[in-house]
Amino acid sequence: MPNVLIVLTLPEKVRNEYRDRLSASFPDIRFDLVDHHTKAHQLSHDADIVISFGVQLSDDIFRLGQKIRWVQALGSGVDGIVDQPSLRNDIVVTNMQGLHGAPCAESALCSMLSLARAMPRVLDNQRAGSWERFPLKLLDRKTVVIVGVGVIAEALAPRCKAMGMRVVGVTSAPRDLPGFDAVVPRSQLLQIAAEADYMVLVAPYTPANRHMVNAEVLAAMKPGAFLINIARGGVVDEEALMAALDDGRLAGASLDVFAEEPLPKGHPFWAMKNVIVTPHLAGFHDEYQDLAIPIVEHNIRKFLAGDVAGMINVVRDGSGARS
Numbered sequence: 001m002p003n004v005l006i007v008l009t010l011p012e013k014v015r016n017e018y019r020d021r022l023s024a025s026f027p028d029i030r031f032d033l034v035d036h037h038t039k040a041h042q043l044s045h046d047a048d049i050v051i052s053f054g055v056q057l058s059d060d061i062f063r064l065g066q067k068i069r070w071v072q073a074l075g076s077g078v079d080g081i082v083d084q085p086s087l088r089n090d091i092v093v094t095n096m097q098g099l100h101g102a103p104c105a106e107s108a109l110c111s112m113l114s115l116a117r118a119m120p121r122v123l124d125n126q127r128a129g130s131w132e133r134f135p136l137k138l139l140d141r142k143t144v145v146i147v148g149v150g151v152i153a154e155a156l157a158p159r160c161k162a163m164g165m166r167v168v169g170v171t172s173a174p175r176d177l178p179g180f181d182a183v184v185p186r187s188q189l190l191q192i193a194a195e196a197d198y199m200v201l202v203a204p205y206t207p208a209n210r211h212m213v214n215a216e217v218l219a220a221m222k223p224g225a226f227l228i229n230i231a232r233g234g235v236v237d238e239e240a241l242m243a244a245l246d247d248g249r250l251a252g253a254s255l256d257v258f259a260e261e262p263l264p265k266g267h268p269f270w271a272m273k274n275v276i277v278t279p280h281l282a283g284f285h286d287e288y289q290d291l292a293i294p295i296v297e298h299n300i301r302k303f304l305a306g307d308v309a310g311m312i313n314v315v316r317d318g319s320g321a322r323s
Contacts, residue, residue: 001026002048002069002304006033007040009056010284017289018051018296025297037061044068049303051296054080055261055280062086069318070303074292075283076100076151078315079205079232089320094299097313099291100283101155104230107282108156108200109163111228111254112139114276115198121273140164145196147212148203148231149173149183156200168192186212193220198228205232215240224251230282233258238269245274256282 004022008015012035019033032043037058044065050057051072062068063086071081073095081093114120116137125132144160146153149171157167157179169183170192177183184192189212193199199221203209213227214237221227227250229236238259244250252274258267261280269275295312302310308317 001028001030003030003032003046003067004049004051004300005040005043005047005061005065006031007035007037007050007052007056007061008033008074009036009053014289018293021289021293022051022296022300026300029300049300054078054082057081057084059084059086062088062091070094070299072296072299073315074296077204077232079234082316090318091316092303092308092311092314092318093316094311095313095315096292096295098151099288101151103285103288104152104202104282105155105159107256107278108152108202108228108230109159111230111256111276112144112160112198112200112226115226115228115252115254120276139198142166142197143168143195144198144200145170145192146200146202147189147235148201149175149177149180150202150204152202152230154179156202165198168195190217190220193217194222196221196225198226201227201229201231201235203231203235205234210234211237211240213237213241215243218244218250221250223249226251227253228255229253230256233261242268242272245272250274252276254278256280 044061053075070092076097143166147170149169174183254276256278299311
């Protein structure tokens with residue numbers, strides 16, 4: 001039977017639940033659990049299967065893990081896995097595509113409302129005992145530009161429409177979708193940015209999407225607009241974003257993802273009054289493992305049976321091809 005290495009930088013109770021529930025379903029399989037990739041190096045030698053979030057892995061795991069045959073990503077993103085230099089072509093990669101619509105849509109909507117209603121300022125005033133009244137902003141009749149049109153955007157768009165917003169999607173494959181007033185090609189990002197009161201980033205991180213939102217795009221946005229990033233940190237040029245926030249071209253930003261995670265202590269984002277920082281929480285909720293673990297169990301059964309085609313959400317089938 002294979003050895004499974006679980007790498008999870010999550011609260012102890014949550015990461016233990018993954019190990020314990022999988023162990024109960026597969027008592028003949030050894031499950032090793034670590035809370036950081038630096039603790040996985042010795043265990044990598046014996047691992048046949050790795051279960052983790054891509055952003056929580058390192059290339060050393062694949063360099064040392066010459067027996068690894070399958071990686072199960074617990075998120076939808078596979079950056080941090082498929083872009084690792086030591087990942088062999090014969091390694092199967094699966095993900096959790098499809099689970100993030102509702103939680104990430106709710107997170108984006110929460111961020112938009114928090115920025116519009118100046119919640120950081122309100123909470124600072126509460127802690128200081130300061131009764132300060134000031135005008136707030138609306139979502140109603142504003143334009144939200146959603147960059148990246150997939151499961152999350154399709155869940156977010158009707159929620160934004162319910163708030164009275166105009167919704168525009170930006171994607172490499174424009175198509176008519178419910179909940180959107182318009183869907184435009186990525187080549188029009190610069191033009192459509194000029195219409196955005198709120199820009200929400202949900203595009204996957206790929207080499208082509210690196211710094212997709214750069215100084216030029218940020219400069220094209222309306223004065224007083226807001227940026228929400230629940231995609232990946234690398235999708236945004238963070239230096240350009242800090243400059244746009246510093247000089248007031250953007251009113252604020254809510255950032256859940258960063259080029260370096262955890263966000264280092266002392267990073268300027270921590271102290272910026274017009275920035276909300278959350279620690280990669282958009283898709284993390286109290287029911288996630290109940291949705292994810294059955295998919296992992298199904299995939300383990302199929303993998304043990306040699307039925308890669310029957311696995312759920314195959315990104316790479318081990319033949320060197322991506323689905």
